[in-house]
Amino acid sequence: MDRGYGSQRQGHGGSRLQVIYELENTGDDQEIPFGATRAILRWPWLSSRRESSGQARGPVLAISTVLRNVFACILSLGAMFGLTAHAQQGAEGDAKPDNVAATMFASDCAVCHGGDGRGGERAPNIATKRETVNLSDAQLTAILKKGVLASGMPAFGALGDEKIMQLVSYLRELQGMGDSGQARLTGDAGEGEKTFFDNCSRCHMIHGKGGFLGEDLSTYARGRSAEAIRAAILHPEDSPGGADHIVDIQTTEAGSFRGLIRARDNFTFVLQDEDGGYHSIARNRIQKMIINTQPLMPQDYGTKLDDKSLSNLIRYLQESARSGNPAPKTGQEDVDD
C-alpha cells in the first residue's frame, strides 16, 4: 500500500526512528470502510526487540476495541494536558522516617501538612507546590522559626536552629530535592543526560530541550523517590499518560496521517503529528483508522536500559529538578544602568 512517504522513510537512517507499518490482511479485498478496519501497526521502538522483524504481533483489533481505545486515549490525553500534570504517585518509597527529622515532621508538621507534606485539611501542600519548593533554605528556615501568623502556621523557633535545619533538610527530601535520597544512587547525571537525549527526548522535554508529546520532565523528580521514577520508566502502563496510543488515519483522498488524537466531535478528528502539526480530518473522508495496540511510552526500557543506565537517567532527572526554574529570582534589584 502506497503511503506516499516511502522515500522519506529512508532519510532517517537509524532504526529507532524508522516506522514500520504493517497491515494484517483481513481476507477481505474490498475497500474497508472506516470503522471496520482490522489491522495492527507496530513501531519497532515500541516493541521489546530493538530490531523488529516484519511479523505482526498482538491481537487483531475489532471495531469495539478500536473505539474503546480511542476513548481511553482521549481520556488520558486530558490528564496529560493539565499544566500541573504531575502524577500524584510515588509516595511509597519516599524518604524513610528513620531519623529524628522524620519523627519531628510526623509529630509537628504532618497533622496539618499531611504525612507526605502534600497537604492536609488545615495546611497546604509543601512537598510539590511550586511556590514552596522554590523557596530558599533561608526562607523556609525563617517561616519555621517565625511562623505565618495570617495563615495559622505556628512558629517553631523554640526547637532551636539545629532541629529547624534538620526539618528543612527533611522537607527537601519530601520535595525530592534532598541529598540523602539521592546519595543511594551512584548514577552519573552527565551519562544520564545522554541516555535521556538518546531515548526520551523525542517525546519529553527538559528545560526547553526535547519533544512535547509526553510530559515535560524538567521537574518530574521533585517529590518523587528514585524508586517511583524507576517504576514509572519501567512500567509506564501504570502511570497516567502512559497509555496514549498512536493513531493512524487513512483518508479517501488526502493521504495518511499518524499521531495522537487531540480533539474530536461528531464530524472531525484532530490529529497532531510528532512535529506538532495539527490535521483536522473530516470523519466522512476517513477510510481507515487504526489505533496502535501499544501505548506511546515504550514498555521495554527494562531490557533496553541496563541498571546503570537507569540509575544515570534517574540521577539526571533529579539533578534537573534541583536546578529548577531556569529563570532568576526577580527582586527589585536594578539590572539596568
Added chain:
Amino acid sequence: MKPFVSRRMAWVLFGCGILLADVSGQKPSSRPKASSVRTTSSARSASATAPVLNVQKAKLEARGIDADWPSYNGDYTGRRFSSLSQITPDNVQSLRAEWVFHSTSPGILEATPVVVNGVMYLTASNDAYALNARNGEVLWHTSRPISSGLVDDASGHISRGVALWGDWLYMETDNAHLLCLDARSGRLIWDVAYANWNKNYGATSAPLAVRGKILVGTSGGDDGVRGFLAAFDALTGKMLWRRWTIPGPGEFGSASWPGESYLRGGGTTWMPGTYDPELNTLYWGTGNAAPDYDGSVRPGDDLYTACVLAIDPDTGKIKWHFQFTPHDVYDYDGVQTPVLVDAEYQGLPRKLLIEANRNGFLYVLDRVSGKFLSATRFAERVNWASGIDTNGRPIFSDVQPSEKGTLTCPGDAGATNWYSPAYNEQTGYFYFLSLDQCTVNSVKPESFEEGKEYYATGTREEPNTPGKKYLLAFNRSTNQLAWKYEQEGDTHSWGGVMTTATGLVFFADDANSFEAVNGRTGQSLWHFNTGQTLHASPMSYSASGKQYVAIASGDNLFSFALPN
C-alpha cells in the same frame, strides 16, 4: 547535549510544513491557494521539512499582515491593517459568523487572538487555548487558577493575549508571572514571577516578542507600584534588563519623586508597545502617575509617566521620551497604541508615530528623534487644557481635581483608551474610537498601603452630560477629521478598530454589534449583534485560503467569514 532541533528529526513524513492541515470534504483543487496555509496533499510534496510554527524575526518584522496575525497588533507597526482582500465593501453584507468560542474563565475576554498557520492562540484569565482557526475546535487548553488577593485591574483577571517566538508561546498571568508554554502542546516550559515584591502589581497585557526577547510590563499604576518594562530571554526566561519608568534617587527626573514616592509612582506599561526593526527601537506607552488625583506628593512633570518611550530593546535604554500629559492628575495614561507610519509629512518622507491619546488630542511625532510635529484636538469637550503649544506641551487650564469635585473633560475613562486604533495606507486615514464624556474628579490625600488602591480619591459621572462614542477617521495629510460616525449606546463598550486592504474598517460599536464601514466615507455596510458588550479589538486572518475576521465579545470569541 543534542541540538535544540533534534525533535524535528522524526515524522517529517506527515507534511509538517503546515500546522493545521485541512482535510475537509472539499477537493483540494477547489480550494483557493493561500500563501501559508496549504492543503495536506500539497504540503506533503512541497515542504516536508519546513518548521511547524517557528515564529521568527522575519515573520514578525514583515510589514503587511497576510494570512497570519502573529502578534497582538498583527505586526510591529500597530496599524492593524490586514492585506487580506477576500472581504470587500461589495460582499461584506454576506459576512456571517462561522463559529463561536466560549470561555468559562472568570473575567471577560479582552484578548486579540493571534493566528499562525491555521491555529489561533487565545488567553482568558490565566488560561491559554489553541483553537482550530477554521472552526474553533479546542486543540489544547492549559489552565491555572486565578490569583486571590489582587487589587484593582489585576483582580479582573484580564489577559489581552499572547506573544509567539519559535515554537513557544508567552503570556502574562494576573499576578505578573511570565509563562512560556510550548505552543504545540500548551505545556509549561518556564514560569517567572517578574513583579512579586509589591502585591499591587498585576498584569493584563500581551507580551511582545522582539528578536529573541520577550517584553513585559505590569498593571497596578493606580495602586502605587513603580512601573517598568522588562526583557526576558525567550529561551531561558532569564531577565536581560529592566527599565524603570519612575527614576530612582539621583536619576534624571527624580525631583518629582521625593523620599520613597518613586517606589509607588505608577507609570505602568500595561499595553504592548510597537517596534521599528530598522531603527531597532521600541515605542512603549506609560500610564498615569500615582496617586492618580493627588499631585501634591509628586511635584513637577512626574517623568516618565503618561509618556511614549523610545527604548533600545538590546539595553533597555531610553533613546527619547515624549510626555503627553505632564503632571497627570486626570488618570489620562499614555498607553494608547503608538502607531508607526511611514509617510510624507509637509512634503518630506518621514517616519512618524501617531497616537490618539486619552487626554483628547491626537499627536504626530517624528519617531526617529521624538520631535513633536502636531497635536489635534479630537474630543468634543476638553477643559483640562486649552491646547498644545509648539513644543507639544499642554496649555493647562485651572481644572484640577478638588475636594468637592471638579468637572473634568475628558473624564477618567479617557477620550479614547487601550482599545486599538488602525491606520490604512490606502486611505491615509487613522481610525479610532473616541468617547466624549466628562467626570467629576475629587482629591483627598491618602497614604499608600499594599493591598489597597492608590487613587487618592476618585471620580463620579456627571449626570447632566451623558457620554457619547464616535468612530473617527483622521486624515493624516490634512491633520483634520475626515469623518465621524456617532454611536448609539451606553458608552460601556471598550472595543477597537482594524482595517483591510479593501478599504473596510471593522470596529466594535457601542450597542453590542460588531460592525464594518466603508473606510473612505464611514458609511456602515454590515453589522452583527454579538449580544453582549465588546471589550476587545478585532483582527483578521486566513485559514485554508479563506479570510476570517474575529473579535472577542463578553466571554465569547466570534469568527466571521463569507459563505463558501
